[in-house]
Amino acid sequence: MQLTSSFKLVFLKQMLRGFLLSDASSNSMSFHERKNAIKLSADAAIAFARGRTRWSQGLITNLSKNEKNKEILKSLLGREYDNLRKPCGNSLKIPRSKKILRRCLRMCSRRKKAGRAQHICKSILAKALAKKRIQVLKKLVPGGESMDGFSLLDETLDYAMSLKAQVDVMRRLLKTSKASLNIKQMKAWGQGGLDFTAGGHL
């Protein structure tokens, strides 16, 4: 639904702008610096393209923690930078669902004493497993710590789709640049005005 061409284009455009701004294409950087700059541009671009969601705000916040990146982000995102800089200050975990869960667990343990041990044990075990995984998911999704169960799943969905689009566009960009590299090589060989009109599809 959101993986439209326009979304991908916006992302690509922003990413290339980011490459420009962070000077990723120059030879002056080391490999790792270049890679980090590219990744920064890609992340900022996807957050920009997506608009204002919890994960995009969390992403920008995480990226801005590094001072060096701040300037780049500011110029890249422009107006959007302030919007995306996590205005929602609910870094407190929402305790509501936890309270209910705890009460339920308490009641479950009470019922367990009444003798329905096995059934309740399983549910408690399942809940513990799910809880562990939710914690892992919270670390994965940017800005995920301050979300509760429902919104976390929503944001995960959104984030996964955007990641998919990001991977798609970056892969194509890679293809393109590889191809251009090859063309350059071919040009270097065939210098002197040869016309490469080789036929055939790929």
Place this chain on the structure above:
Amino acid sequence: MPAQGRDGQNRFIEFAIIVVVVVMQQAPVSDLSVLERQRLHFDWQQQEQPSRHSYDADLCVRSLNSFTCFSNGLPDLAQYSMPVASNFEEAGVAASNCNPKRRKAESSPKSKQDESNCKRGKQERRSESRQQNNRKEASGDTSSYKNEEHPKADYIHVRARRGQATDSHSLAERVRRERISQRMKYLQELVPGCSKITGKAGMLDEIINYVQSLQRQVEFLSMKLAAVNPLAADNNFSNCSMGISSEPMEQPFLHFNSLQAHPCSGLDMYMDSSSDLVPDGSSFVSCSALNSLYGVEFQLGRGTAAFPFQSFQGNLLPNNLKMEI
């Protein structure tokens, strides 16, 4: 009124029925039929069986609510609302142990939707919260009454199913569980190969793996771009025209700044999502070299079919290669 006894109540009910018939001709049928049906049903129940469990409690509260809004809507019946309300009060007292908990469930700030209670009473035995949204449209008539009554109500009104606990905790739990399962379904559609897996933990596992793998792919691709980049830096981004053929879009062009004003090749490439690049001479590449260009045009289109390509202003290089991937 309580001192009237059964006879009095019977007579009153007959009167109420007559009143209903009269009023039904004056008001929208659907409203009255629901509310009146509820009320009469409740009265009948009161006579037959003094107390049942959750059903009664719910119905009692629902009827109270509906009846008050009914009476607000039709003032000529207001005078008659009092005695009938007293019946409700008795019933309320009778099932009082359920009521406070019900009220507590209602008042627990569950969340984000206004629901119309009146219509819901009609459909007691169906599942509750998931059909809220559907019924919201259907209950447009009664919702107006409801909104006057509870303009600030922000609760999800959950109906306890027959034979299940009316505990506020379990109700809230059930709502929560249903929401989670709904979202799990969406995620199942998203994550490839997940349709066979049931159960929350397994699904969460898959989701975690998927997100992790996507993140790793981004890292890997950025690394590869960094490797490719400096070598192709001059001609890489200076003029790219890429067709992204995911969907046909009406947005034809996009301009962005070129990386370097370099007298070198730009590319017209039309990329197909499925194909892989085979970098050899058996391909067309169109490069138009630009000296100081700041315009690049994107064109969207399907990669496979015949493509109109863009040639830019000023071909400086003699080589014109067209590439079609």
